[in-house]
Each structure stands twice: as structure tokens, then as C-alpha cells.
Amino acid sequence: MKEIALYILDIAQNSITANASVLEVALSETAEAIAFVIADNGKGMSPQLLAQVSDPFTTTRTTRKMGLGIPLLRMAVEQTGGSLTIESTEGVGTTVTARFCAGHIDCPPVGDMAGTITLLLQGAPQLELHYTRTADENSFQLTTEEIRAQLGPEISLAEPEIILWLREYLQEQEMLLREHKGMKA
Template sequence: MKEIALYALDIAQNSITARARHLDIALEEGPEAITLTIADDGTGMSPELLARVSDPFTTTRTTRKMGLGIPLLRLAAEQTGGHVSIESTLGVGTTVTAVFCPGHIDCPPVGDMAGTVTLLVQGAPELELTYTHRRGDRLSRLDTGELRAVLGPEVSLAEPEVVLWLRDYLQEQEALLEE
């Protein structure tokens, strides 16, 4: 994966597969670190699985025998001088935190976080998702619960008009962070 946004998408998809109802994605960009945190209330992992989750030959999938998301994220972060930490409790949820050192030549770009979040909302419109992106003293935030409150229960977040609006809104917010 060549962008932090794609790692976020992969880890968030794991959360959805783990039956998460709530998903918090936080991205903080600073001069010393880019920190990506993804927290869910999914099924969580047993201590045994948690101990092996960074092994590429460990997966809970039945369609293939390899799980590369966490190992590749760990490798990408460590190549920059950063690290990955994972906290998980069976039946409670999982939090994955990846720290990248932005000054390192191997640090991947953040990439299209607006596209990632839009895709997650469109693909799992029932998910309660909160996304925050902080760069310096600027903050962008999206809460699907607040969005549902404005739209009402009869409008799905997967409606094409909502998806297009959401994508534009997130792109505008990301652009404001760069000013």
C-alpha cells in the first residue's frame, strides 16, 4: 500500500468484518509524527490471536491463508522510525495506532482520506463512524450520527446524492487543513 489512507481503509474493513457498530478514525499530522488511530467496538481478539496478529501467516479469513494488513502497516511505520501498537479485548473491541515519522524518506503520503471515509460510509451506511483529522491547530471532523440526525431516518447514507455530498464535504475539509 502506498498511502496511509489505504492502510486506514484496510484496518477499518477489518473492524467492519469484526461486526463493529462504532468506528473512530483519527489522523493527526504534526512535524514529528503522523499518527493514525482506528478504534472499534467489534468482537476484539483473544490474547493468543493478538500475540500473532503481526505474523503475515495469521488470519481469521477463510478465503486465503495470509493476512497482510497489520504486518504491512507495521513494516511501513517501522521503516520510517515509527511503530504500531494494538490493544484488543475479546468482546469489547480493538484499537490500532500507527505512528509514522514524516521527515523520513520512506514515509508514505497521507493520500485520499476523503475517499477512504466516503467509501467506508457508503459500504457500511449503518456504521456509526467518527472521523477526525488534525493538522497543527486545524481540525476536520465528521460524525455519521450527526449526519443522520440532520437527514432523518428515512435517508440512507448510501444514497448516491448523500455519498456525492459527503465526498465533496470531506474534500473541502481536507483542503482547508492544507491552507
């Protein structure tokens, strides 16, 4: 994958598949590191599956015999000198923490986080999503609880107008963060 946003999308999709109703995504960026934490309240993994999750020939999917998301993420972070940790408890949920060394030539760009977040909400509008984006000392948050409180219960977050508004809002917030930091896309 060429963007960190795509790794986040893959891990978050795993959370949705694991029946998570709450998903927390935090992405932070400094001159030294780009890191993300994804925590869910899904079904979690057994200790046996957790021990094998980085093996590309281990998957819970029935449609194919390989699961490449975690192994590719591990390879990408380790290529930059970074780290990946996965904590999971059956019946409680899973937390994935990835840290890329930002100055390394192999560090991928953050990419389209607005697209990632809106795609998650469009595909799982019932999901309670908490998204925090930080660049140095500047940050913003988006929570679906706040959005639903403003919209009311009769409007779905998957409505095209809502998705377009959310995407524009997230793009604007990302642009403001980059302006404060002088970062590149």
C-alpha cells in the first residue's frame, strides 16, 4: 500500500468485520514519526490467533487463504525502523498501534484520510467512530455521536449529502493542520 490511510482503512475494516460497534482512530504526525492507533470493541482474537496474525498464511476469511493486511503493515513500519504492536482480548476488542519513522525514505505519506474516514462511515453508518488527528501541537476530533446529535436520529450518516459534507469538513481540517505545520501532502 502506498499510503498510511490505506493501512488504516484495512485495519478498520477488520474491526468492522469483527462486529465492532465502537472504533477509535488516532493519527499523529511529528517530524520524527507518523503513528496511528486503532482500537475497537469487536470480538477480539484468541491468544493463538494473535500469535499468528502477522503470518500471511493466517486469515479468518473464508473467501481466500491469505491475509496480507497485517503482514504488509508490519513490513512497511519495520522498513522505516518503526514498530507495530497488536493487543487483543477475546470478547473485549483489539488495539493496533503502528509507528513509522517519518524521516525514513521508505515512509509512506499519510494520504487521503478524509476519504478513509468517509468510506468507513458510508460502509458502516451505525458505527460509533472517534477520529483524532494531530500534527505536532495542533489537532482536531470528529465523533459520530456529535454529528448524530446535530442531525437527529432520522438522518443516516450514509446519506450522500452527509458523506460529501463530512469529506469536505475533514479535508478542510487536514488542510488547516498542514498549514500550521507547513507539511506536505
